[in-house]
Amino acid sequence: MLSVFDLFKIGIGPSSSHTVGPMRAARRFADLLQARDLLPMTTRVCIELFGSLAATGQGHGTDGAVLLGLEGAAPESVDPQTIRPRCAQIQAEQRLRLAGGHAIEFIARRDLLFQRRHSLPHHPNGMRFTASAADGNALALEQYYSVGGGFVVSEAEAGQGAGPSESTAAVPYPFASAADLLAHAERSGLTLAALALANETARAPEQDVRRRLLEIWQVMHACIARGMVAEGHLPGSLHIPRRARQLAATLARAGADPLATLDRVNLWAIAVGEENASGGRVVTAPTNGAAGIIPAVLKHYVAGVPGADDDGIVRFLLVAASIGMLYVRNASVSGAEVGCQGEVGAACSMAAGGLAEVLGGSPRQVENAAEIAMEHNLGLTCDPVAGLVQVPCIERNAMAAVKAINAARMALAGDGTHFVSLDKVIRVMRDTGADMKSKYKETARGGLAVNVIEC
Ligand code: SF4
Structure with missing residues (x-):
C-alpha cells in the first residue's frame, strides 16, 4: 500500500517524472556507489537519458536534476534557486562532486547523453548510469525508470513487475480498487x-x-x-x-x-x-x-x-x-x-x-x-x-x-x-x-x- 505521503511529495519544478524522479534516481546511484565503497575508484560517471527523458529532458530540467542528484541533492530539500547556478558551475569547471564529496571530471558532451532514438524496455522514462575507473573498466551500471509522480524503480524492480511501492507497513483497510x-x-x-x-x-x-x-x-x-x-x-x-x-x-x-x-x-x-x-x-x-x-x-x-x-x-x-x-x-x-x-x-x-x-x-x-x-x-x-x-x-x-x-x-x-x-x-x-x-x-x-x- 502506498501512503498519502507518497502521493504528495514536496519537490521542485518543473516535472515530477523528468526532474524529481531523475534527481532521486541519480542520488540513488551515488548512494549505491558509496554503499559499495566504489567512490574512491570512480573517475567518471556517464548518464544516458532515453525515450521521453531524452526528447523533452532539456526543457524539463532533467540535465540539472541528474547532476545535482549525483552530488547528493534531494528534491524535497534542495534550494530551487541553487540548481541552475550549480549546474552551470559543474559544466564550466568540468568537475562534479559525487555524493557531495568525491570530485570527478565531468564533460557534458561526453558524459551526459540524450539517446533520443532509443528507449529502455520497461518505461519511456529510462536512465542508465555507468561508473568507471581510471582504466576505463565499468565499476557499476544501473538502469532506473522514472514512472511518474516522482516515483523511481530500478531495472530489477521493473523486471519483477514491481510498481512504485514506498511504504511497507500493514494497514487495516488495504485496497486495490x-x-x-x-x-x-x-x-x-x-x-x-x-x-x-x-x-x-x-504507520x-x-x-x-x-x-x-x-x-x-x-x-x-x-x-x-x-x-x-x-x-x-x-x-x-x-x-x-x-x-x-x-x-x-x-x-x-x-x-x-x-x-x-x-x-x-x-x-x-x-x-x-x-x-x-x-x-x-x-x-x-x-x-x-x-x-x-x-x-x-x-x-x-x-x-x-x-x-x-x-x-x-x-x-x-x-x-x-x-x-x-x-x-x-x-x-x-x-x-x-x-x-x-x-x-x-x-x-x-x-x-x-x-x-x-x-x-x-x-x-x-x-x-x-x-x-x-x-x-x-x-x-x-x-x-x-x-x-x-x-x-x-x-x-x-x-x-x-x-x-x-x-x-x-x-x-x-x-x-x-x-x-x-x-x-x-x-x-x-x-x-x-x-x-x-x-x-x-x-x-x-x-x-x-x-x-x-x-x-
Ligand atoms: S502531461 Fe504533458 S501536457 Fe499534461 S501537464 Fe504534464 S507535460 Fe503538460
Whole structure:
C-alpha cells in the first residue's frame, strides 16, 4: 500500500517524472556507489537519458536534476534557486562532486547523453548510469525508470513487475480498487477519509499524520502566494510572460461578479503552474505538471466554504490521495505512459473526490465525483510546446481545477448512484493511454508541440 505521503511529495519544478524522479534516481546511484565503497575508484560517471527523458529532458530540467542528484541533492530539500547556478558551475569547471564529496571530471558532451532514438524496455522514462575507473573498466551500471509522480524503480524492480511501492507497513483497510474502498466503508460505517486516516495511523501517530498533511498544505499555499506576486517571464525558449500577478490585480479590482469564483480558482491554479514552470518549490500532486489543481481546489474549500477548517484540509488530502493510489496502482500518472489524462486527469479526479468528501459527500458520492472528473478527461494528450511544462500545461491546470469543482457538485446533486464506476474509468484511461501514439505522450512530437511555432 502506498501512503498519502507518497502521493504528495514536496519537490521542485518543473516535472515530477523528468526532474524529481531523475534527481532521486541519480542520488540513488551515488548512494549505491558509496554503499559499495566504489567512490574512491570512480573517475567518471556517464548518464544516458532515453525515450521521453531524452526528447523533452532539456526543457524539463532533467540535465540539472541528474547532476545535482549525483552530488547528493534531494528534491524535497534542495534550494530551487541553487540548481541552475550549480549546474552551470559543474559544466564550466568540468568537475562534479559525487555524493557531495568525491570530485570527478565531468564533460557534458561526453558524459551526459540524450539517446533520443532509443528507449529502455520497461518505461519511456529510462536512465542508465555507468561508473568507471581510471582504466576505463565499468565499476557499476544501473538502469532506473522514472514512472511518474516522482516515483523511481530500478531495472530489477521493473523486471519483477514491481510498481512504485514506498511504504511497507500493514494497514487495516488495504485496497486495490474503488470497489474495495466502498466495501470497507459499507462494512465499517466509516467515511473514506476515516478509512484513509486509519491506514496512515498504522504507520505513524495520528498527530504526526495531521501535522505533515497541514505542512503539505502550507507548502501548496505558499506556492500559490509566491506565484501571485512573481513577475517576469517563464524560463525557456517561449518567453511567455507570467500572468498570475496580473490576474490577481484584475480580480482585486473587479466588482461583484457571480462567476468570480471561477476566476479565483483559475488564478490559484495558474500561480502554481507558473511557479512549477520556473523550477520553484511545489508539491507533487500527483505530478508536477498537474501540481496546480489540488492546491486550487483546496484553496477554494479553505477560502470559500463556510466552516472550512484544518480537519477538512486533512480529510480532503487523505481522500484525494486514496483516489490517486488507485491511478498509480491500476493505470499510471505518467504523461509519457498514458498522456495528460494520467496527470491532469488524475489530479482532477483526486481533487473532485477530496472536495466531495469535505462538502459532506457519502463514499458513493465521492467515488462518483472522482469518476466524473476522469470520464471527461479521457483521451487527453501530452504535447507540451518546446518540451516545456508551460503550454498547454499551466492553463490546463486551471481548466481541470474548475472541472473538479463541477464534478463534485454534480456528484453531490445525486445520491451516489451512477452508471460508470471509478474502477472502470481508470481501466479505460489505462487502455486509452496504451492505444495512444507515442507522439502524444510527452515526446513533443505531436499535437500542439509541432503545430505551434516558437517565436
Ligand atoms: S501536457 Fe499534461 S502531461 Fe504533458 S507535460 Fe503538460 S501537464 Fe504534464
